[in-house]
Amino acid sequence: MKRYQSYRGNAGGSNIRRWRVVGVAGVAVAVVSVGLGVAAAAENGVPTVNCPTVADKLGAVPAQAQAEIARNLQLLNTQIQEANTRIANTQGQGGANFIQNAILGPLKDKRFATINRMETAIGRTIAKPNLNAEGLSGCSLNANGGGNASPEPANVPAAAVSAGAAAVGNVGTIVCPDVVINVAIPAQAQAEIDRNLALLQTQINEANARLKSSVGQGGKNFVQNAILGPLKDKRFATINRMETAIGRNAAKPNLNAEGLSTCSLNAGGGGAAAEPTAAPTTQAPANNGNAGNNGNAGNNQQAASRNTGNVGINDGTAQVDCPDVVINVAIPAQAQAEIDRNQALLQTQINEANARIKSTAFQGGVNFINNAILGPLKDKRFATINRMETAIGRNAAKPDLNAEGLSACNLNK
Numbered sequence: 255m256k257r258y259q260s261y262r263g264n265a266g267g268s269n270i271r272r273w274r275v276v277g278v279a280g281v282a283v284a285v286v287s288v289g290l291g292v293a294a295a296a297e298n299g300v301p302t303v304n305c306p307t308v309a310d311k312l313g314a315v316p317a318q319a320q321a322e323i324a325r326n327l328q329l330l331n332t333q334i335q336e337a338n339t340r341i342a343n344t345q346g347q348g349g350a351n352f353i354q355n356a357i358l359g360p361l362k363d364k365r366f367a368t369i370n371r372m373e374t375a376i377g378r379t380i381a382k383p384n385l386n387a388e389g390l391s392g393c394s395l396n397a398n399g400g401g402n403a404s405p406e407p408a409n410v411p412a413a414a415v416s417a418g419a420a421a422v423g424n425v426g427t428i429v430c431p432d433v434v435i436n437v438a439i440p441a442q443a444q445a446e447i448d449r450n451l452a453l454l455q456t457q458i459n460e461a462n463a464r465l466k467s468s469v470g471q472g473g474k475n476f477v478q479n480a481i482l483g484p485l486k487d488k489r490f491a492t493i494n495r496m497e498t499a500i501g502r503n504a505a506k507p508n509l510n511a512e513g514l515s516t517c518s519l520n521a522g523g524g525g526a527a528a529e530p531t532a533a534p535t536t537q538a539p540a541n542n543g544n545a546g547n548n549g550n551a552g553n554n555q556q557a558a559s560r561n562t563g564n565v566g567i568n569d570g571t572a573q574v575d576c577p578d579v580v581i582n583v584a585i586p587a588q589a590q591a592e593i594d595r596n597q598a599l600l601q602t603q604i605n606e607a608n609a610r611i612k613s614t615a616f617q618g619g620v621n622f623i624n625n626a627i628l629g630p631l632k633d634k635r636f637a638t639i640n641r642m643e644t645a646i647g648r649n650a651a652k653p654d655l656n657a658e659g660l661s662a663c664n665l666n667k
Contacts, residue, residue, distance in 0.1 A: 300345065301353065302401045303337045303361065305330070305393040308369060308385065309406045316379035320410045326372050327406040330365060335403050337361045337393070355652045358393055363644055366391035367637075381479030388658075428461045428485065430454075430517035433493055433509065440503035450496045454489060461485045461517070482517055490515035491617050498616065570615025572623065574607045574631065576600075576663035579639055579655065586649035596642050600635060607631045607663070628663055636661035 308330060315323050337357050348356060369387035376383055433454060439447055461481050468476070493511035500507055579600060585593055607627050614622070639657035646653055 300342050300399050301395045301397055302341065302399050302403070303334055303358065303393045304396045304401045305334055305361075305365065305405065306390045307405045308372070308390055309411050311385055311390070312372070312376075312411065313383060314380065315376060315410050318379045319375040322375040323372055323410050324408070326368050326375070327410070328408060329368050330406050331404040333361055333364050333368070334393075334405070338403055351651060353395065355647045358395070359647050359652045360644060361393055362391045363640060365393070366640070370633075380476050426465070426519050428458055428465065428482070428517050429520045430458055430485075430489065431514045433489075433496075433514050435496070435500075435507075435509065437500065437507045438504070439500060442503045443499040446499040447496055450492050450499070453492050457485055457488050457492070458517070465519075477519055482519065485517055486515045487622065489517070491622075494616055570612045572611050572665045574604055574611070574628065574663045575666045576604055576631075576635065577660045579642075579660050581642070581646075581653070581655060583646065583653045584650065585646060588649045589645040592645040593642055596638050596645070599638050603631060603634050603638070604663070623665065628665070631663055632661045635663070 309327055312323065340357055341353060344352070344356075366387050369385050369390055373382055373385050373387065433451070435447065464481055465477065468480070490511050493509050493514060497506055497509050497511065579597070581593065610627055611623060614626070636657050639655050639660060643652055643655050643657065
């Protein structure tokens with residue numbers, strides 16, 4: 255039996271093949287067109303991030319911190335380059351806010367942490383600077399591409415390294431007012447009073463030693479911030495302990511801790527106040543100060559100091575009062591666990607602050623709680639709330655939970 259092929263069938267097959275060729279060619283043209291479009295976009299400029307520079311805001315950088323600062327400057331460049339790469343690789347992805355939520359937002363968090371580390375690195379040796387991490391961490395877009403992908407120098411700028419040496423000579427000696435105990439000292443308190451009088455002199459000696467060893471370090475406020483300020487806090491706490499020691503067995507005196515804790519710099523050297531190594535056991539005359547060093551210049555303020563001098567002193571009974579962090583947006587399921595962890599962390603931070611207030615009763619000066627407890631607590635809460643915003647923003651629009659407004663806490667007495 256003979257088999258015949260239909261010419262019509264052949265024609266149809268030929269047509270199919272022709273359509274296939276045309277189809278493949280069409281796809282090829284489309285692919286080439288897309289490629290040309292991407293190339294054109296690259297020529298026209300894919301958006302790139304534009305970040306403020308940090309290196310030129312550093313000021314004095316101690317030698318001990320230069321290597322760490324250089325690493326973090328390079329890290330700032332790396333963060334910018336990674337953000338630019340992600341923008342290029344995700345062209346056309348996401349909605350209108352994709353770049354802001356998925357790239358610029360996380361970049362801001364990374365830069366904030368990096369700049370904060372630079373402040374801490376410098377602050378280990380000299381007064382901790384404020385590099386404006388909040389203001390310098392936010393980046394914008396260069397819509398047409400371009401921009402500097404490595405705006406920070408690979409090494410610490412020479413001007414920043416040398417600025418501190420030219421700013422201060424750290425010469426002279428520390429001059430402190432004499433602490434005169436003008437009340438009778440109970441026998442039970444005598445030994446403790448003697449120890450604290452000796453400690454006052456030790457503190458002056460240590461401050462003078464640091465003054466000498468830190469010549470050329472820091473900026474114009476280095477001596478005030480790194481030596482005289484901490485010395486004031488130590489002296490305030492020491493004088494306060496002496497008041498407390500006497501007050502256990504007699505009426506608690508007002509030794510004018512606020513007025514006598516502040517020391518100054520004698521640029522010409524010499525003149526450092528010397529505390530007696532032992533305290534008198536009988537009431538001292540009221541005018542027994544060192545007139546040459548203004549020894550009791552603050553004593554005429556004792557009456558006022560009874561009412562105002564001890565405001566803010568940590569007696570161990572205060573508790574921190576922090577605003578509630580309310581999340582008023584829907585939390586994606588992917589972020590729920592991280593949000594729960596950070597909300598628990600906010601409470602842990604409050605508990606730790608309260609514990610530290612209790613354990614440091616009568617330590618430091620009037621600003622001790624604010625500088626040593628409430629300030630660090632604010633920084634921790636800000637970072638925690640910021641992480642919650644970022645966690646939500648990975649899978650939804652990044653919310654504004656008001657980290658700045660909700661991070662500061664007060665005291666409940």
